[in-house]
Amino acid sequence: MIKAITGTKDILPEQISEWKRLEKIVEEKMSCFNYKEIRTPTFEETSLFSRGIGEATDIVSKEMYTFTDRSKTSITLKPEMTASVVRAFIEHKLSKKQNLHKLYYISSMYRQERPQAGRLREFHQFGAEAIGSDNPMLDAEMIELAYDILKSFGLKNLEVKINSLGVPSERESYKSELKKYLSDKFDSLSEDSKKRFETNILRIFDSKDERDIEIMDGAPKILDFLSDESLEHFEKVKNYLTGIGIEFKVDQKLVRGLDYYTNTTFEIVSGSVGSQSALCGGGRYNLLIEQLGGPPTPATGFAAGMERILLACQNEGCSQEDKSSLDVYLVRMEPAKTSDVFKIAAELRNNNLKTELDYLSRSVKAQMREANRLKARFVLFVGGEEFEKGYVVLKNMESGEQEDVKQDNLDAIINRLNLK
Ligand code: HAM
DSSP, X not given: OOOOOTTOOOOOHHHHHHHHHHHHHHHHHHHHTTOEEOOOOSEEEHHHHHHHHOTTSHIIIIIOOEEEOTTSOEEEEOSOSHHHHHHHHHHTTHHHHOSOEEEEEEEEEEOOOOXXXXXXXXXXXXXXXXXXXXXXXXXXXXXXHHHHHHHHXXXXXXXXXXXXXXXXXXXXXXXXXXXXXXHTTGGGSOHHHHHHHHHOGGGGGGOOOHHXXXXXXXXXXXXXXXXXXXXXXXXXXXHHHHHTTOOOEEOTTOOOSOTTOOSEEEEXXXXXXXXXXXXXXXXXXXXXXXXXXXXXXXXXXXXEEHHHHHHHHHHHTOOOOOOOOOSEEEEEOTTSOHHHHHHHHHXXXXXXXXXXXXXXXXXXXXXXXXXXXXXXXXXXXXXXXXXXXXXXXXXXXXXXXEEEEETTOHHHHHHHHHOO
């Protein structure tokens, strides 16, 4: 039997209503904050991501789905959207159209990670990018927007963590201090962290190894290496958040797994999903646009993992029942022909009524069972003596009331059904 590829998942009809509920909230909130949707291709030239996200990151060094296509171009399935959005921003010269672009997306992403609960190889993100301003209000807005969506979806067990990684020169002096601090502790580090010591020292903060965690608890703190300007930006972000009542924790170990960040970084974590607890992450990336060949343009953004959000919601019991129901189920009885029922169904559907009928030659009893299973608001009996007299019978399934309606007066039925 052919099965879905490891780390990919089918989303079955019974799961769709929760996906749609989340997507609807995302769309409503994005529109409320005046973000416009952008869609970019599923794959891009590999160099976009290797240059944008950073060669030394886990994503680029070991997780990308990269292949050479028939024209010998190296292609990568998008592991995240920020680089793609920036590519589109540069390619379409969006900076010439207006000064600030507030964009959002909902899309699937691809990373070859080790699958576990809340970690997939094809997963879905929604996210937002505000390109064109260095205003700390926008960093706070990103956190507000993400938090608002998660809350509106029904999640409670949330924590907002924020940090600032400063600008590259500040980060470089921090990194060399960190290197000094870790040099005489090198032998005690885990194998993974030893590798990171050379390639991406900040990522040692993400280690789950207890000894590493203990060592990193005593490490120098990034905020001590930031300039007054960077600290002031950070202070403003915090003040904006406090001003709108969003509680947060400054976490100086929050380094994020992508290289493009400058200044503000943040994550919102859930206490309801086990180890893959980051529901969303983001931050400011003031240098990325220039680095990818565009005009120097400050920007900030975030992305959230939809599978993780749905999992958190399930674990917190905030999922909602699928309330969609049929307007009408047509029950065919002798002597009506299937073509009679098919014709009535066509007319009702032409009037946008959710209509279902029997395709399996079921008994009247079984058709009624099906109507109940589908939570039909009305059943329309087509057949029996009434049919011979030119009538069909409309039954309101909630009140049990029945009424005879002339077969050639479907408008009357449509009117009844439209009365919700
Ligand atoms: P990220 O932290 O790599 O950031 O991903 C954002 C979110 O996507 C994570 O917090 C997580 O919920 C979800 N996610 C990541 N990998 C997986 C996976 N393998 N399976 C399931 N969910 C996953 C970014 O992608 C940045 N582009 C965010 C950003 C936008 N920064 C600025 N603008």
